[in-house]
Amino acid sequence: MKLLSLPERLGLVSYRNQAKSEIKPHIVVDTEICNSVCPHKCTTYVCPANCYTKDEQGQVHFQVEDCIECGTCMYACDQGAVSWEFPDPEIGRGVTWNFG
Amino acid sequence: MDEKFDCIIVGAGVAGLAAAMTLARNNMKFLLIEKGEFPGAKNVSGGVLWGSDLAKLVPNYWEDEDGGWDRFINHRRLTFMDDQSAFSVDFKSSHFNEAPYTGVVVLRSKFDRWLADKVQEAIDASDYAMDSFIAPNILVEEVLLEDGKAVGIKAGGDEFYSDSVILAEGVNNLLTRQVGLQDKYVPADHMLTGVKEIIRYDQKVLEDRFQLNGLSGMSNEFVGYATNGVEGGGFLYTNRDTISIGLVLGLKDLREKEQKPYDILNEFKKHPVIADTIRGGEVVEYSAHIVSSGDKRVMPKKLYMPGLVVCGEAANLLMNAGKAIQGMDYAMRSGIIAAEAIVDAKKASDFSEQAMKKYQDTLGNSYVMKDINNFQDAVHLLHDPVMTQKMPNLICDFGRNFFSIKNEPTPKSRDMLRGAIKRHASYWDLMKIGAKGAKAL
Numbered sequence: 156m157k158l159l160s161l162p163e164r165l166g167l168v169s170y171r172n173q174a175k176s177e178i179k180p181h182i183v184v185d186t187e188i189c190n191s192v193c194p195h196k197c198t199t200y201v202c203p204a205n206c207y208t209k210d211e212q213g214q215v216h217f218q219v220e221d222c223i224e225c226g227t228c229m230y231a232c233d234q235g236a237v238s239w240e241f242p243d244p245e246i247g248r249g250v251t252w253n254f255g
Numbered sequence: 256m257d258e259k260f261d262c263i264i265v266g267a268g269v270a271g272l273a274a275a276m277t278l279a280r281n282n283m284k285f286l287l288i289e290k291g292e293f294p295g296a297k298n299v300s301g302g303v304l305w306g307s308d309l310a311k312l313v314p315n316y317w318e319d320e321d322g323g324w325d326r327f328i329n330h331r332r333l334t335f336m337d338d339q340s341a342f343s344v345d346f347k348s349s350h351f352n353e354a355p356y357t358g359v360v361v362l363r364s365k366f367d368r369w370l371a372d373k374v375q376e377a378i379d380a381s382d383y384a385m386d387s388f389i390a391p392n393i394l395v396e397e398v399l400l401e402d403g404k405a406v407g408i409k410a411g412g413d414e415f416y417s418d419s420v421i422l423a424e425g426v427n428n429l430l431t432r433q434v435g436l437q438d439k440y441v442p443a444d445h446m447l448t449g450v451k452e453i454i455r456y457d458q459k460v461l462e463d464r465f466q467l468n469g470l471s472g473m474s475n476e477f478v479g480y481a482t483n484g485v486e487g488g489g490f491l492y493t494n495r496d497t498i499s500i501g502l503v504l505g506l507k508d509l510r511e512k513e514q515k516p517y518d519i520l521n522e523f524k525k526h527p528v529i530a531d532t533i534r535g536g537e538v539v540e541y542s543a544h545i546v547s548s549g550d551k552r553v554m555p556k557k558l559y560m561p562g563l564v565v566c567g568e569a570a571n572l573l574m575n576a577g578k579a580i581q582g583m584d585y586a587m588r589s590g591i592i593a594a595e596a597i598v599d600a601k602k603a604s605d606f607s608e609q610a611m612k613k614y615q616d617t618l619g620n621s622y623v624m625k626d627i628n629n630f631q632d633a634v635h636l637l638h639d640p641v642m643t644q645k646m647p648n649l650i651c652d653f654g655r656n657f658f659s660i661k662n663e664p665t666p667k668s669r670d671m672l673r674g675a676i677k678r679h680a681s682y683w684d685l686m687k688i689g690a691k692g693a694k695a696l
Contacts, residue, residue: 156454156534158521164452164541171292197510203450203517203543224297226427226545230443231510240429241290244392251296254453254497254540255364 267294270567271423273590279377295367310355323369326472451501479647549574632695
């Protein structure tokens with residue numbers, strides 16, 4: 156069967172509050188830490204939704220829109236850069252699973 | 256709300272719902288708070304709910320035409336993989352065909368919602384039909400503490416008071432950390448990232464492909480090539496007209512080997528044996544979730560404090576000891592035991608630390624902690640690279656030779672095995688694993 160790319164997979168996810176232009180991020184990342192002291196920048200590959208990316212200069216960037224609330228980055232980051240909360244039901248993003 | 260509840264439960268997953276059912280049946284006044292749009296909306300599992308506790312919670316659940324569960328398991332398979340081959344231990348028996356079943360496959364968005372409806376029925380039949388609530392779409396921000404005792408919760412800026420709090424918030428247990436029962440930072444060492452796809456088929460195709468009859472189902476676990484060198488394993492479960500297929504990947508190992516979970520999932524799906532198994536379907540959901548490994552070192556040492564207990568995955572009650580990945584059944588049993596401790600505390604008007612300790616004592620004497628304690632060596636063994644790498648390669652190498660008919664003189668199986676061991680491991684590896692295995696299992 157056809158293998159899906161990650162964007163295709165994330166396209167199947169039902170995110171909350173998609174109509175809202177402004178959402179309150181439930182995860183805050185201090186990318187200063189990622190880009191100064193972190194030896195591995197592991198969130199850029201272990202995150203199952205690729206919310207963490209590296210640009211051409213190797214700098215880490217984070218976006219919360221695609222987050223599927225799995226929790227991986229909260230454990231994987233051992234540098235203290237990730238502040239992780241659950242999304243606010245009204246003004247946050249996060250998921251509603253159709254199957255789960 | 257000025258009213259005080261007997262108990263506030265945080266989280267409408269399997270643990271929270273089992274606790275709520277038990278409280279409702281015992282005429283307790285409680286509030287069950289869930290952050291998702293509905294119970295199950297944010298919950299992900301593999302997943303098989305093992306054992307028969309569900310029948311205690313919802314008697315004759317199998318008679319419910321549109322029950323929340325998908326299929327009962329009467330067919331188990333454990334598969335060792337290398338890059339080309341799959342060598343399986345396969346067991347199917349009509350012994351498992353009779354209700355109450357010993358394992359049902361569930362999809363949590365559907366199952367938890369169904370179970371919540373059953374809890375609501377129990378609330379309606381209780382003395383507090385108008386005073387106990389299941390409240391979805393509310394995020395609990397913190398547990399309220401007074402003099403070291405839990406007295407309620409804060410959510411959406413409002414405070415709700417209760418004699419007791421049951422934390423059933425799941426593996427990402429932020430409130431368990433807030434009250435100090437879990438470290439603020441939990442390292443990756445004993446955590447795994449699960450990734451999963453739901454693939455849909457024509458139901459007839461699915462039933463024919465997996466030899467399903469009526470609502471029978473199959474569970475298949477995988478070790479070896481499935482995880483592309485990362486510690487962990489794969490799974491495939493049959494639902495009504497979909498399959499759940501995925502991987503659980505040791506997070507520390509994933510970090511060290513610099514691999515992406517979704518890439519490994521595609522490699523797994525591309526494996527010739529898996530590709531044949533899943534061909535033709537349509538992916539309808541991709542999900543991911545953290546699970547704990549069952550290693551006791553990650554678990555909170557204490558699951559109680561004055562006025563509060565922790566159950567389910569919030570207490571890291573999950574284990575894969577090689578036979579099955581158990582978590583939801585532990586959640587269910589721990590939720591029931593937690594609620595029973597609260598019922599006793601209410602009768603005695605005593606929600607002290609000593610009263611809450613009864614929960615952990617009872618849990619300690621139940622199969623949940625007995626199994627977790629007894630099978631720690633098996634958990635360690637399963638995370639040994641010899642088990643996840645060398646063994647599957649060795650087994651598949653042997654299989655390839657054993658099942659090859661070449662019109663040449665055939666070597667004895669013993670010699671084939673010796674060759675396979677030489678190519679993939681050593682007798683020393685096997686002796687160590689054998690000794691560990693004999694002790695562990």
